[in-house]
Amino acid sequence: MYQKALYTALLLLGLVAPYAIYPVFLMKVLCFALFACAFNLLLGFAGLLSFGHAAFFGLAGYVCGHVLKVWGLPTELGLIVGTLAAGALGLAVGALAIRRQGIYFAMITLALSQMVYFFFLQAPFTGGENGLQGVPRGHFLGVVDLRSDLALYYVVLAVFVAGFWLVQRTVDSPFGQVLKAIRENEPRAISLGYEVDRYKLVAFVLSASLAGLAGALKSVVLQLASLGDAHWHMSGEVVLMTLLGGMGTILGPVVGAATVVTLQNYLASSPIGSYVPAPVVLGVIFVLCVLAFRRGIVGELAALVRKNLNLG
Amino acid sequence: MSDDFVLETRQLVKEFRGFVAVDHVDLKVRRGHIHALIGPNGAGKTTVFNLLTKFLTPTRGQIHFNGADITYAKPAEIARRGIVRSFQISAVFPHLTALENVRVALQRSLGTSFHFWRSGRSLEVLNARAEALLADVGLSDYRDTVTVEMPYGRKRALEIATTLALEPELMLLDEPTQGMGHEDVDKVAELIKRVSAGRTILMVEHNLSVVSKLADRITVLARGAVLAEGDYATVSQDPKVREAYMGKSDDAAGGH
Ligand SMILES: Nc1ncnc2c1ncn2[C@@H]1O[C@H](COP(=O)(O)OP(=O)(O)OP(=O)(O)O)[C@@H](O)[C@H]1O
Numbered sequence: 307m308y309q310k311a312l313y314t315a316l317l318l319l320g321l322v323a324p325y326a327i328y329p330v331f332l333m334k335v336l337c338f339a340l341f342a343c344a345f346n347l348l349l350g351f352a353g354l355l356s357f358g359h360a361a362f363f364g365l366a367g368y369v370c371g372h373v374l375k376v377w378g379l380p381t382e383l384g385l386i387v388g389t390l391a392a393g394a395l396g397l398a399v400g401a402l403a404i405r406r407q408g409i410y411f412a413m414i415t416l417a418l419s420q421m422v423y424f425f426f427l428q429a430p431f432t433g434g435e436n437g438l439q440g441v442p443r444g445h446f447l448g449v450v451d452l453r454s455d456l457a458l459y460y461v462v463l464a465v466f467v468a469g470f471w472l473v474q475r476t477v478d479s480p481f482g483q484v485l486k487a488i489r490e491n492e493p494r495a496i497s498l499g500y501e502v503d504r505y506k507l508v509a510f511v512l513s514a515s516l517a518g519l520a521g522a523l524k525s526v527v528l529q530l531a532s533l534g535d536a537h538w539h540m541s542g543e544v545v546l547m548t549l550l551g552g553m554g555t556i557l558g559p560v561v562g563a564a565t566v567v568t569l570q571n572y573l574a575s576s577p578i579g580s581y582v583p584a585p586v587v588l589g590v591i592f593v594l595c596v597l598a599f600r601r602g603i604v605g606e607l608a609a610l611v612r613k614n615l616n617l618g
Numbered sequence: 619m620s621d622d623f624v625l626e627t628r629q630l631v632k633e634f635r636g637f638v639a640v641d642h643v644d645l646k647v648r649r650g651h652i653h654a655l656i657g658p659n660g661a662g663k664t665t666v667f668n669l670l671t672k673f674l675t676p677t678r679g680q681i682h683f684n685g686a687d688i689t690y691a692k693p694a695e696i697a698r699r700g701i702v703r704s705f706q707i708s709a710v711f712p713h714l715t716a717l718e719n720v721r722v723a724l725q726r727s728l729g730t731s732f733h734f735w736r737s738g739r740s741l742e743v744l745n746a747r748a749e750a751l752l753a754d755v756g757l758s759d760y761r762d763t764v765t766v767e768m769p770y771g772r773k774r775a776l777e778i779a780t781t782l783a784l785e786p787e788l789m790l791l792d793e794p795t796q797g798m799g800h801e802d803v804d805k806v807a808e809l810i811k812r813v814s815a816g817r818t819i820l821m822v823e824h825n826l827s828v829v830s831k832l833a834d835r836i837t838v839l840a841r842g843a844v845l846a847e848g849d850y851a852t853v854s855q856d857p858k859v860r861e862a863y864m865g866k867s868d869d870a871a872g873g874h
């Protein structure tokens with residue numbers, strides 16, 4: 307009940323937000339929020355810590371940019387092809403990494419994403435250090451002119467809501483139930499006849515695809531696919547967003563992404579930013595988060611609410 | 619004759635870096651029996667279970683289930699063939715409710731376990747069956763309790779309900795009464811007796827009074843090797859067993 311009311315309120319907020327806040331900033335938040343939701347699906351609900359998610363985010367950005375700029379195809383096709391490409395890369399990376407546990411899994415995903423990064427650095431179609439610039443935003447479904455920030459904003463919002471819904475649906479589905487069982491007690495899940503590696507792989511591919519959708523969306527919004535999106539910094543950032551907001555919670559990644567993007571924007575434009583570089587600030591926040599409030603913003607809030615309900 | 623035995627191991631060996639944990643074990647479990655595997659701590663009982671359920675690969679030897687060689691099958695496949703195990707340490711899904719725990723076992727039969735787009739409500743068709751299983755083990759009152767919050771003895775009963783959900787032909791129970799008070803021990807023993815109808819049970823058990831009450835046949839393991847085998851009377855009279863397993867104690871039923 308509360309949940310439905312909360313989501314409705316948030317959706318309304320999302321609909322009116324561009325009249326109060328700069329739409330491009332909002333779109334950036336939504337892209338990263340979707341990225342973090344995708345990551346959270348894997349970490350929070352399948353218990354897998356990938357340290358290479360930037361590869362999917364970055365790849366889809368390039369592919370989408372290429373489809374729009376070089377092939378001149380419609381925007382929605384760019385998004386779809388970008389997402390599929392990320393899913394395919396996810397299948398390859400996942401197949402190699404999924405058999406490993408814990409830190410080894412994280413290391414393999416990191417190593418593979420570094421290989422992808424160096425490929426992007428060398429490959430001719432990515433524009434190297436300069437990135438793939440001047441990606442046309444095009445028309446959505448051939449009618450809506452996306453050069454208008456406001457029009458694009460609503461498309462981004464719609465895509466985000468769809469992605470968010472899919473993550474939540476997945477968590478709630480029969481498949482999600484098996485994932486939870488695997489996360490809670492893997493040997494027991496195996497002894498009940500589940501081929502746990504296959505479930506993890508499906509979760510990995512889903513997560514990679516959605517991360518790709520986020521990356522593709524971002525390349526449309528900023529009209530740029532850049533090397534930075536595929537860098538391991540970006541993999542770290544999405545970990546930070548998810549933990550800060552609250553891993554394993556549905557809204558946590560959204561809150562975490564909004565916080566981090568806001569902070570980065572603020573540091574970039576304020577004088578403080580010239581004294582303390584943004585990564586340092588984010589690093590400090592990360593440490594505080596791990597030490598002081600492990601459940602993240604949403605996790606801690608939910609715990610507070612639960613406590614008060616129990617008392618009242 | 620061989621199909622009188624559900625499970626048969628031949629010269630089963632498991633070494634851990636030269637240390638022989640399971641030493642040429644020939645184990646034959648007769649269909650319909652409750653077969654107890656006993657032995658002192660570190661005898662290799664859990665390791666045998668891990669070999670049988672493929673959580674470990676044998677160094678040498680073979681395992682046959684219903685006449686088929688399953689020595690190199692995969693653990694999830696073993697479960698689908700009808701061998702379902704419990705674990706020495708309680709094996710529940712702690713943050714799911716009792717009902718959801720049982721449903722996890724049931725839902726594989728729906729064939730929708732990969733359907734990430736389907737609503738979780740589609741699992742509700744299994745509720746009646748899950749409730750019946752919970753009632754079977756006396757857990758109806760815990761239906762919506764999150765498992766971490768259940769008392770230890772009840773968790774073990776939930777494990778049995780979850781295992782039963784798969785209707786296994788062969789159930790492997792690793793110390794189902796470990797760490798329980800008297801009352802719970804009796805309850806679980808009674809439960810095992812009841813669910814043994816129509817299936818075979820192989821159980822590791824330290825509590826000898828439970829073993830004496832339940833087991834049709836007993837295999838005693840010591841230092842990885844089979845020390846003795848037979849019914850309770852035979853085994854408990856065996857001087858080797860008394861020495862290795864019961865120590866100096868004359869009280870065979872004293873337990874652990
Ligand atoms: N993965 C492993 N690596 C190395 N040694 C192991 C491993 N698993 C078990 N062992 C050793 O094998 C021996 C048998 O262990 P096991 O757990 O099978 O004994 P057990 O009969 O189940 O004992 P308990 O009654 O205490 O449960 C022990 O000495 C143990 O230390």
Ligand SMILES: [Mg+2]
Nearest residue numbers: 663664665706
């Ligand atoms: Mg043991």
